Amino acid sequence: MKAIFNTIAGDPHGIQIKETTQPQPEDNQVLVQVAAVALNVVDMTNFKNYYKTNSVKSQTKLLDKLYVHGEGKILGADFAGTVKKVGKNVRKFKIGDAVMGISDDYLNGSWAEYIAFSESNVVLKPERLSFEEAAAIPTTGGTALTAIEKADIQSGQNILINGATGGVGLYALQITKALGAKVTAVVSGRNAEFVRKYGADKVVDYHQVDITQDKNETTFDVIVAINGYHPLYRYKKMLDKQGNYVAIGGVKQAIAAMLLGKISTIGSQKQMGAISLFSAREDWLANLQNIINQSDFQPYLDRVFSWQDVDQAMAYGCTQHLKGKVVMKID
Ligand SMILES: NC(=O)c1ccc[n+]([C@@H]2O[C@H](COP(=O)([O-])OP(=O)(O)OC[C@H]3O[C@@H](n4cnc5c(N)ncnc54)[C@H](OP(=O)(O)O)[C@@H]3O)[C@@H](O)[C@H]2O)c1
Incomplete structure (x- = not known):
């Protein structure tokens, strides 16, 4: 062969x-x-x-x-x-x-x-x-699912996905929508319609607006930060009182989230962390398969x-x- x-x-x-x-x-x-x-x-x-x-x-x-x-x-x-x-x-x-x-x-x-x-x-x-x-x-869907499970995303929650057009981000968007949550997606303006088609309720163009510095922006139950892109303390300000933050990829930002996430949230109910290198588990492929079969995940x-x-x-x-x-x- x-x-x-x-x-x-x-x-x-x-x-x-x-x-x-x-x-x-x-x-x-x-x-x-x-x-x-x-x-x-x-x-x-x-x-x-x-x-x-x-x-x-x-x-x-x-x-x-x-x-x-x-x-x-x-x-x-x-x-x-x-x-x-x-x-x-x-x-x-x-x-x-x-x-x-x-x-x-x-x-x-x-x-x-x-x-x-x-x-x-x-x-x-x-x-x-x-x-x-x-x-x-498998790998990117599994990565998105691992982050969503870590963040414990629930129906009705207000979720920010920073970087929703790539492999992981687009799956994170679709799985989050299948769970019944509301999603704000940060992408390039040219991809706004694209992520709307995949379920984004609100789209922010990162070339126009730095969402972490926008005083009119709401806070979120969960932030999924693909490649980090912004300092941890700015994301922390955007979390609800009991909000969860999960970084995926972006070596420096993911290490910062893993090392500083716990320290920076001492005394609050917020949680900040990252998913480490994705490794296959017995149940994750089956969980993905269920989501695909029960939603319009594509x-x-x-x-x-x-x-x-x-x-x-x-x-x-x-x-x-x-x-x-x-x-x-x-x-
Ligand atoms: N832990 C693991 O096991 C594992 C597995 C797979 C992947 N990963 C990691 O996950 C990360 C994501 O990979 P991917 O393939 O999904 O995506 P990617 O190709 O890195 O996608 C980047 C996303 O971020 C957006 N973006 C670019 N610059 C930005 C900025 N300045 N501010 C906000 N958003 C910005 C892009 O939007 P536009 O394209 O619309 O401009 C796109 O949506 C990678 O770092 C990869 O290493 C980790």
Whole structure:
């Protein structure tokens, strides 16, 4: 079979489709013929700098050694496809099932014709979604859901999502709406109509208004801050008395929220924190699947590439201001 390998740390020219041995499922695993895979931040981080500088930083070469899909490994984590074989302890799936999922602890890459992953990391693909749409969900949908669970979002609450057009933000918006909350979405003005279609009740253009400094703005029960973008103390002022703040991504802001969040809220009922690196849990894919089946949750695919054009897909994925997700068809 063929798979996409990372052959030169941090250099996108080293991303190649190569022949390799087809995996065999262990007792608790399913073998899936992959139809589509998603690009996630974790797949692109080590390559992003190359597009700006045409070189690989020595720091990136070092980081690549710690990276789960470093030099010599198959890239990718999220996938959708069809079950071709099941291990002897597998109970949830049979041959021919259409499924979506995520690699076990990100260890084995999913950008391959066949993958063997634990059944706990796989669920049936919602029927109304295509393979490409389903592949676009696991990591970013799981990240959005983890943040929403951490913030304990409830029906009727007033929620701010700062950065609602990207992969995580658009899922956070849709899951929050499915829970019956009211959402203010902060995005570029050109994306205002786009996020309204996905349920935003109010839209703020961050090019026009800094919401954290706007004296006319209301306070919120929950703030989901994608990439932070503003200092923690300003978000704190925007929280209701018992409000929750969760940062996603934005390394400095997320670390600040994790380290200072507890200290800065001592003596108040507010809570401030961040979600750390997302890791798959037994129930999260099933929870996402329920939300998809019970609401009009719909992934938005910014671009769909053939995996033969992985170089173009990576270059595109590494640009700024994408809407929703970038996926590749394994054709
Ligand atoms: N913890 C985990 O396991 C995990 C998993 C996946 C992703 N992440 C992290 O989550 C973060 C989000 O990724 P993503 O793919 O959803 O999104 P992204 O592409 O980083 O999206 C950024 C969003 O922020 C908006 N934005 C840009 N500049 C802004 C500003 N100055 N003020 C307010 N909003 C601004 C953008 O709006 P416009 O495009 O409309 O301008 C867009 O909605 C990344 O940092 C990623 O590393 C973490």
